[in-house]
Amino acid sequence: MMALEGPILAAIIARSPEEKVNLAAYGIALAFGLILESPIIMIMAAATALIKDNISYKMLRNFTMILNFSITLLFLVLLLPQVFNYIAGTLIGLKDPVYSLTFNSIMFLLPWPGAIGYRRLYQGVLIVSEKTRYIAYSTVIRLLSNISTALLLFFLFPIKGAYIGTIALSTGVVVEAIAVRFLANNSVKQLIQTYNKEKLTYSFIAKYYYPLALTPFIALSSQPIVTFFLGKSLKALESLAVMPVVYSLAFIFRSLGLSYQEVIIALTSKYPGDFKKIKNFALYLAITTTLLLFIITWTPFSKFYFKILSGLTDELANFAKYPAMIMSIMPALTVLLTFQRSSLILMKSTLPITIGTIIEVSAIIFVISTLISLKIFVGAICAAFAFVLGRLLANFYFFLVFLLIKKKSQNLDSPKSPY
Structure with missing residues (x-):
């Protein structure tokens, strides 16, 4: 909502x-x-x-x-x-x-x-x-x-x-x-x-929370940075105009994955034996939200959404279509990221969350700056590619983190982590 x-x-x-x-x-x-x-x-x-x-x-x-x-x-x-x-x-x-x-x-x-x-x-x-x-x-x-x-x-x-x-x-x-x-x-x-x-102590809260605070700060800083590059891109004004619309559309479906983070934390804490069900639900959520966004962006319905519902002119509606198509995979990547982050929060290991976000934002900056300097695509398409590739790198980093945790737990002969 x-x-x-x-x-x-x-x-x-x-x-x-x-x-x-x-x-x-x-x-x-x-x-x-x-x-x-x-x-x-x-x-x-x-x-x-x-x-x-x-x-x-x-x-x-x-x-x-x-x-x-x-x-x-x-x-x-x-x-x-x-x-x-x-x-x-x-x-x-x-x-x-x-x-x-x-x-x-x-x-x-x-x-x-x-x-x-x-x-x-x-x-x-x-x-x-x-x-x-x-x-x-x-x-x-x-x-x-x-x-x-x-x-x-x-x-x-x-x-x-x-x-x-x-x-x-x-x-x-x-x-x-x-x-x-x-x-x-x-x-x-x-x-x-x-x-x-x-x-609890205030020192523990501060130590626990500061990586969590840094994570969205670093992540959301990507938007002003992307805005900075859009202002210097091909079709700058059009790109700045359509990206709030495109980003908002993707966020409708990403939000369902984002809100699942607290659900994972609360239910895993109370029902640790049912972690497999929680994980399976995340999979169904990723497939459903991504499929729905694909239906909107990759079919003629995109014209109806951007022109009739969003009120964009024909020019801006056509301009918004292709970056929206590129960002259609974001709901699935968001559910995966939410699952990875919530698992780390439950382990009380919040520092990797910040590192993963730094990797994501760094990738976004590198990709958009490179693409805009090449002047092959308009700014909105460069931004869409940057958001997707940045998120993919973050997902891959967390995958490596969990492989390392699994290997470490096996070496210590500790009980297998459900994460």
């Missing part, structure tokens, strides 16, 4: 005046928002793995609030004119009107990271207490508030499409954060009355 908001907002922006520059500015602003929120994203996985009782809940809550405050402060630093001008103007090379639209759009995203950190903490609490349906309820609330805000602004207020998108995003996550906290109230009361012998 979260993944639906991207295509819906892009479709609304595509129907606003000057759709090309507004889609480009919205995509760039969203890339900045994602990288700034990235250190807090994995707090849900940490909450699912670490929250057991009153003490662990309060310690992780305090840790989350400090992290939220720090990220919001960093967001304000980015909005300093000198800082933003250096990053967006000098490094990325944005020019007006995209430059001004992007700066103002990012301002509307200021509440975004703090609200996300807050609600992901309490989503973790709901997972621990096996009340995952409440997460779905809160996401419905987010989606409805998001879309209604966007439609209200679109029909009643004459503002830029990029602003509509970022205002709607911030409104949705703030409303969702309030809803999640309300829905988690009984779970919090139960945790407060629970005490375990195992005690």
